[in-house]
Amino acid sequence: MxxxxxxxxxxxxxxxxxxxxxxxxxxxxxxxxxxxxxxxxxxxxxxxxxxxxxxxxxxxxxxxxxxxxxxxxxxxxxxxxxxxxxxxxxxxxxxxxxxxxxxxxxxxxxxxxxxxxxxxxxxxxxxxxxxxxxxxxxxxxxxxxxxxxxxxxxxxxxxxxxxxxxxxxxxxxxxxxxxxxxxxxxxxxxxxxxELGESLREVQASRVRLIDSFDAERVRIERDLHDGAQQRLVSLGMTLGVMRLDIPEGSALAAQLTAAEEQLSAAHRELRDLIRGLNPPVLADHGLVAAVQDHASRFPVPVTVDLQLPGRLPRQLETNVYYLINEAMTNIARHSGARSAKVHGRYHSDLLVLEITDDGHGGADPDSGSGLTGLADRLTALEGRMRVSSPAGGPTLLHVEIPCHFG
Structure with a gap:
């Protein structure tokens, strides 16, 4: 940087x-x-x-x-x-x-x-x-x-x-x-x-409203996919299963039906992962730590999660922090070439401090229009701040501070 x-x-x-x-x-x-x-x-x-x-x-x-x-x-x-x-x-x-x-x-x-x-x-x-x-x-x-x-x-x-x-x-x-x-x-x-002026305060408020509307739209899309497309795929799978009863074993049509079922199963898994990423049930049921650990367990890069929080964050803040960590991990997978990463988090004096590190090739620059820009925008809406240390050759450290209160 x-x-x-x-x-x-x-x-x-x-x-x-x-x-x-x-x-x-x-x-x-x-x-x-x-x-x-x-x-x-x-x-x-x-x-x-x-x-x-x-x-x-x-x-x-x-x-x-x-x-x-x-x-x-x-x-x-x-x-x-x-x-x-x-x-x-x-x-x-x-x-x-x-x-x-x-x-x-x-x-x-x-x-x-x-x-x-x-x-x-x-x-x-x-x-x-x-x-x-x-x-x-x-x-x-x-x-x-x-x-x-x-x-x-x-x-x-x-x-x-x-x-x-x-x-x-x-x-x-x-x-x-x-x-x-x-x-x-x-x-x-x-x-x-x-002293920043009413116009800047309105810009800040509009950014918060925009992120909230994105989150609400994401929940709506997750619900529509779960109740619509996913149910149709399940129904299609049942139809293919019924068709198999009328097709002789070993025939060419049976082989094509098997290939279609495999493709349908793969599409179903991808859709299920997409729905889980849009609105993970584990986040709502068990909180931020469990949701990050669940996401890390399915991440292509080995991730060590060390999050220690005194309780549950407010729901809206918890959702935003989860997707902030999610987006940071996605940047690691796409751009860093890392072989391992770590998510470390602690709560100090009304401040949630996160450090996300990877052993990739470094060179991350927020001014270059990379994925760090989206993180900065989300943090601005949360009144948080971040610092990035990413020398050429790595490692990369993303330090995030977000003001928050536990209920």
């Missing part, structure tokens, strides 16, 4: 990481962080000093309001800078203005929680973050240069080794701090659920 963050790039391929662009992107992130942080600090200090100095005559309110609003462009710059080390775009959390003009802008922005979070981040950045950026850069580059320049006595060679080690490790040091800084920035600046 193509890494989306500097941390992922460093963790997935630590050696190839050195020849990629991620260390340079992380370095650029910290260097620009120093520049932006210093500029933001100058603006904040100037505004605060002016505002507090003039507050006694009430004129200072305007500079203080300006300090609050100045955090908005600072946050906008931070969101753009984050693209250096985190490719997932953060939407703008601010809503449309309630009117026109400066007064409407000030009134709208001061009423938003996002503005105050951005102010908090700007203050933290001015007080600490850009200083830490500068400290990391100084440790990685200025310190080794200082050590090398100060070396005159051959007896001080251990310091040269230390300086060389610091310099060689600098890509990992810089990227580690850049990833931590980006994660902190996302915590403050990413929009909250109530």
């Amino acid at each position: 193509r890494p989306r963050t500097a941390w992922q790039a460093m963790a997935q391929r630590p050696l190839r990481f050195l020849t990629s662009g991620w260390p340079w992107r992380s370095l650029g992130y910290l260097v620009t962080g120093v520049v932006v942080g210093a500029a933001a600090t100058a603006v904040l200090v100037t505004g605060l000093v002016a505002g507090l100095s003039l507050l006694i005559v009430l004129v200072g309110v305007a500079p203080l309001v300006g300090v609050v609003l100045a955090s908005i462009p600072v946050a906008a710059v931070e969101r753009r800078r984050m693209r250096l080390v985190d490719l997932d775009v953060m939407p703008n959390p601010h809503r449309a203005l309630d009117g026109v003009g400066l007064r409407a802008r000030v009134r709208t922005r001061l009423a938003e929680q996002a503005t105050w979070r951005e102010l908090s981040f700007t203050l933290i950045s001015a007080a600490a973050l850009w200083w830490l950026d500068l400290l990391v850069l100084a440790f990685c580059f200025a310190l080794p240069c200082f050590i090398f320049a100060a070396l005159e006595d051959p007896a001080t060679w251990p310091w040269a080794v230390f300086g060389a080690f610091v310099l060689l490790a600098s890509p990992y040091t810089v990227t580690s701090w850049a990833g931590a800084r980006a994660a902190l920035t996302r915590t403050f600046l990413a929009p909250r659920g109530d």
Whole structure:
């Protein structure tokens, strides 16, 4: 899978990481962080000093309001800078203005929680973050240069080794701090659920309704196949059995009838497996663990199932989780070339954690339009998330987290 963050790039391929662009992107992130942080600090200090100095005559309110609003462009710059080390775009959390003009802008922005979070981040950045950026850069580059320049006595060679080690490790040091800084920035600046807008919430609700309608349609198809096509195949088998009573043994027609019965039996088995896959009775009767074990017992790739749950999930969630695991296993059979697989699941703190692994050739990429796209869509409707680790040559790990509560 193509890494989306500097941390992922460093963790997935630590050696190839050195020849990629991620260390340079992380370095650029910290260097620009120093520049932006210093500029933001100058603006904040100037505004605060002016505002507090003039507050006694009430004129200072305007500079203080300006300090609050100045955090908005600072946050906008931070969101753009984050693209250096985190490719997932953060939407703008601010809503449309309630009117026109400066007064409407000030009134709208001061009423938003996002503005105050951005102010908090700007203050933290001015007080600490850009200083830490500068400290990391100084440790990685200025310190080794200082050590090398100060070396005159051959007896001080251990310091040269230390300086060389610091310099060689600098890509990992810089990227580690850049990833931590980006994660902190996302915590403050990413929009909250109530700021995504009514349209996005409706998209989420419509996706849930769509998946629910698919599940209902699947149950209807299973019922129609069971009551219709399957019964007709049974009836046809009985008719062929009656015909055999009137046909002499060993005749050519008897041989053709035997072939027809074999084909009918195969079709009946395939239809029965299809019906079981559409709406497995074991899922309704015995729950998720038994249903996954039953599916794994008939799977073409040997699968080890290690699911431990404290009870039964809500029926709708249980069905969705079953088909999510089913779809992940189908991807393994179709695309991985694996010789074995494992389904591991535990429940921790209102979170169902699943890990589905295989020893195939790897290279699974959610961005390539593979079967992982369907899994991602189903998880989005369940408010879950997934991570995929699939280096070339394998193995592949699908890590899934789904919020849930047991009754």
